[in-house]
Amino acid sequence: MRIVTLIVGAVVALLAAALFWFDRQFEEPEAELVPSVAGVLEAKSVLAVFAHPDDEQLVTGLLLRAKSRDGAITRMITATKGEAGKQTPIVARQEDLGVVRHAEALKSGFALGLDEQEVWDYPDSGVADADYEELVRRLMDRMAIWQPDLVVTFWPESGFSNHPDHMRMGQATRDAVYRIRSTSPETAPAIIAYVLAPRLMMSRFGGESGQLVASNQPAPTHAMPGEADAKIRGWEIHASQRNYVRDVYGMPAWFLHRVNDKEFYYVEEFSDQP
Ligand SMILES: [Zn+2]
Secondary structure, three states, X not given: OHHHHHHHHHHHHHHHHHHHHHHHOOOOXXXXXXXXXXXXXXXXXXXXXXXXXXXXXXXXXXXXXXXXXXXXXXEEEEEEOOOOXXXXXXXXXXXXXXXXXXXXXXXXXXXXXXXXXXXXXXXXXXXXXXXXXXXXXXXXXXXXXXXXXXXXXXXXXXXXXXXXXXXXXXXXXXHHHHHHHHXXXXXXXXXXXXXXXXHHHHHHHOHHXXXXXXXXXXXXXXXXXOOHHHHHHHHHHOHHHOOHHHXXXXXXXXXXXXXXOEEEEEXXXXXXOO
């Protein structure tokens, strides 16, 4: 009986140690941990710019807390309808996927409390081939109308996952902000927050692509709670991607988001803001 207790105790201790180690892979201890990136930067109007329906799953904490905790206006642009995505599980005819995922993006935005959102019609997996100048101009037009003070997007050099659409949207968003700053700085967004992947996890478990992401990212300046419940709900809303986490990471979404419980950002703040 005593031996059984000892063995069970050892196994539990081992599991706890393994879980603790695994959890550490999703941390960036150097980043400043804040309750809300929008809140700490005093942003009153937030614009998220992403490539695909479900990309906002990376920033649920930032968007939810900006709205519910800090009372900011939140908006989002999704550049494509995600029509080229792999369905997991299959919930629609592939030729209808763009319509289905367009709707899923709107439902997800509604659940996150967005005040406004637009889903554009750039080709999924073809954003990098689209007219770049036109893309930057469209983003500048929306920024001129919406006047966000905080813009959140992908880090252009890594795109969170090396996806060319992500990288191109990060680049175009950064260029749009820079161009407004150079022509009419008084109306330009004051802050860009780039969402980053946890580097240890990416370099240890992400294979070659993950190592590239980790090495092309800057160190995050900020960390904040990721609102795991919203992410888990988000995968229910994005029904055609419900099994994505299990397929890619080999673990259920509820587990991944409990362990990977923070969002990391590199914040670029423009000090000459009037
Ligand atoms: Zn994406």
